[in-house]
């Protein structure tokens with residue numbers, strides 16, 4: 238069946254006659270191609286047409302704009318041959334794939350299959366975002382990877398700091414898994430495994446196998462048969478059990494504790510850890526062969542500090558969960574949430590929101606008065622520096638000695654505040670503006686006018 242959907246394109250080529258021919262071929266396959274003129278048109282998947290003479294720097298600039306629109310995937314199609322290094326440069330600047338029209342056997346199918354796949358991927362990502370909240374490009378890229386992993390048959394290893402959502406992601410991978418006979422997802426926290434019980438939790442036991450074994454019991458491996466076994470905190474798995482797990486993964490067989498009978502179990506293994514397992518391998522506390530077995534596909538979840546744009550959407554989601562979707566929250570509360578650091582990641586944010594929501598008396602908007610005193614910001618760091626702030630005093634003295642007047646000193650300090658906020662937010666002007674409580678436009682002007690590093694207090 239022919240596909241039939243509207244696709245935007247960016248013409249970065251002067252070979253217009255050839256481009257017209259390619260467009261006709263794609264339209265015959267059901268694509269309705271329209272040139273991209275406005276950022277809004279770059280929604281969903283699109284094509285960037287280029288040739289060997291196209292300017293890479295111009296392409297990179299445009300791609301940076303396009304990628305600001307969430308959910309865009311760009312396929313770069315070269316009308317002629319492409320030099321190898323350009324291919325990598327294009328991938329690095331954010332195109333989802335790149336190929337040369339003259340080099341593939343069936344270019345029309347190559348284009349349509351990819352566009353269809355990305356469209357499907359985006360639908361799945363949008364659905365995931367309802368539970369794995371966040372719309373930053375970092376988080377969206379992570380979710381795309383989650384969907385790709387779930388669709389594969391690979392053993393998956395999810396890494397990331399505590400509280401980044403590893404368990405949540407593992408459960409979603411099981412949900413997305415399309416095995417027709419898929420059964421349950423069984424979760425085992427490896428920190429709770431007692432080596433003395435020789436793996437009864439994982440492999441089950443026979444009646445009388447040890448003192449408290451009053452009846453025969455299935456372990457997690459048996460319960461996960463035809464389903465998913467999720468091993469949380471895999472780095473904590475005792476060495477003795479690592480060997481047994483490895484054999485189960487290699488042979489698909491295991492023995493209950495106290496039994497001589499080999500049993501079969503087929504499951505998908507998803508593991509998670511906040512430890513650096515490769516370092517554990519070096520130290521000899523984690524088996525190298527098991528590491529390569531469990532890490533068919535590794536997915537690193539970003540810390541919340543690497544996706545600070547998601548703090549407000551996450552907070553809104555948690556407030557709505559706790560107080561219902563109609564609960565109004567004062568902007569000042571969000572400003573406060575944006576000023577904080579979250580070493581415990583999303584879990585820490587969630588716990589803070591729970592404390593704020595619990596303190597709220599019930600009527601009216603949630604305000605900064607609902608923030609428990611123990612969570613108040615450190616005013617010494619946040620507020621205007623006091624005259625006793627020696628660093629600032631020394632800086633101002635240096636400016637005075639250079640002959641600057643009050644207005645010039647004020648301007649200098651303002652510019653430094655802008656620089657510091659922009660650099661703290663890793664160049665994200667929106668977040669820096671929230672931090673400074675000024676408009677984003679003021680910071681855009683600052684960036685245009687002031688080369689970074691020009692201003693120094695001393």
Ligand SMILES: Nc1ncnc2c1ncn2[C@@H]1O[C@H](COP(=O)(O)OP(=O)(O)OP(=O)(O)O)[C@@H](O)[C@H]1O
Pocket residue numbers: 368369370371397398399400401402403404405406509510511551554583584587
């Ligand atoms: N993107 C997200 N959207 C909504 N809730 C989230 C998100 N990420 C994490 N959470 C919530 O944060 C809490 C911590 O998540 P989770 O237990 O999955 O983290 P973890 O990385 O497995 O932590 P740990 O390593 O400490 O076990 C959970 O309550 C989870 O529901």
